[in-house]
Amino acid sequence: MPLSKEDVAGIADYARIALSEEELDEMTSYMNEAVALLEPICEYDLDGVEPTFHPIGGLSNVMGNDVVDDSTRALPIDSALLNAASTQGRYFRVPSILGDEEGDR
Template sequence: MPLTKEDVAGIADYARIALTPEELDEMTAYMNDAIDLLEPIRQYDLEGVEPTFHPIGDLSNVMAGDVPDTSVRALPLDAALRNAGSSRDRCFRVPSILGDQGGDR
């Protein structure tokens, strides 16, 4: 069932988009063309297929724990700081991005 101009005007109003009458005609045709492109998908037999909202299912956390892996050799601190533009103590020194705050942090 194609969208009517009233349908598209309602969608535009909901999205707070102002459309001229010409734009409304153009958008109605555009949205109906987009819906027509989805028609082949409607031909699939989806009987018994459960809807999903994520392609990986119920995966809840993909982040690894924030724990160093001691089985892998880590870069020594002196090697990490060797090519730094500037360093102090055991830290990289970088220019402030918040402006001059009256100190070296």
């Protein structure tokens, strides 16, 4: 079922996109071509296939916690800052990249 100009105008209005009549005609044609490209998907037998909302299924947070489990492996702050060009307390000090007139902070 092809999209009508009214359908495309409604989508454009929802997206807050102003389209002239010429642009509306062009976008209607473009969107109908895009929908036609998806037609082969309708040929698949999907009976019994559960819908997924993520391509990897039930995957949840796979990142580990940001905690050091072994304090003997952690690099001491003094060692980490030893060869730094400039430091400020426990931190590396670097030049500003934002064009700040006051210089680096």
